[in-house]
Amino acid sequence: MTRWRRPAWWSVLLTVGAAALFVRLGVWQLHRADYKEALLRRYAAAAEAPPVPLRQVAATPPQDAFPRVAVEGRYLADRVYLLDNPRHDARGGVEAYVPLALPGDARLLLVDLGFLPGSGDERTPQLPPLPQGELRLHGLYLPPPGTGLELGGDALASQTRWPKTSIYLDLAQVAKDLGRPLYPRVLALDADPAAVYQRAHMFDFSAMPPARHRAYAFQWFGFAVAVLAIFAVLHRRRGPRRTDDR
Structure with a gap:
């Protein structure tokens, strides 16, 4: 008992x-x-939505929403940033970002060109040339990639040659490096079968x-x-x- x-x-x-x-x-x-x-559902719906002018959402983007926007400007093609921590496949690679200058606007918009696969070695992939002149771009206006503890501080400040590479993309560091303010989000370009970059952007929930x-x-x-x-x-x-x- x-x-x-x-x-x-x-x-x-x-x-x-x-x-x-x-x-x-x-x-x-x-x-x-x-x-x-719910965020993923809104993200998927946004990719199919008609674009709105960037100026409508640029400074104060809606919280927990991912508007698809259209914007005109020109690339600062000699100021490319490479995020070297994404691993889309076994070969590694980099995510490429370039600032876009908007007409009559002191602020720059950082554009996510997409993922450029590596070749399996430690060398940085060869970047294709960027188009010159005024462009009209479409894509999702997304929060920047998450940042973390970067040992050694600002990695961009110590680099003198372009493109510059970092394991995190901190918009404040990029703005300081460029000497111009940035918009609070990045433009993730729409998928383009003709582009060298892989643009299967996905809201970053890979960690959780x-x-x-x-x-x-x-x-x-x-x-x-x-x-x-x-x-x-x-x-x-x-x-x-x-x-x-x-």
């Missing part, structure tokens, strides 16, 4: 608190998964996609069940063992 020992008040409080915390974390992960799925949030939620709920199970095991009292008299 199994009997229960009366638990100490602190053990009850600790168990309930831990289980509640794990459940709350699991629910939060589920909410994050739903939020990111919705499915991973749900996996973490399941893990947190499992921790909550484990805490209650451990509490039950530690506070049960078994009856004396029966022995056979011979």
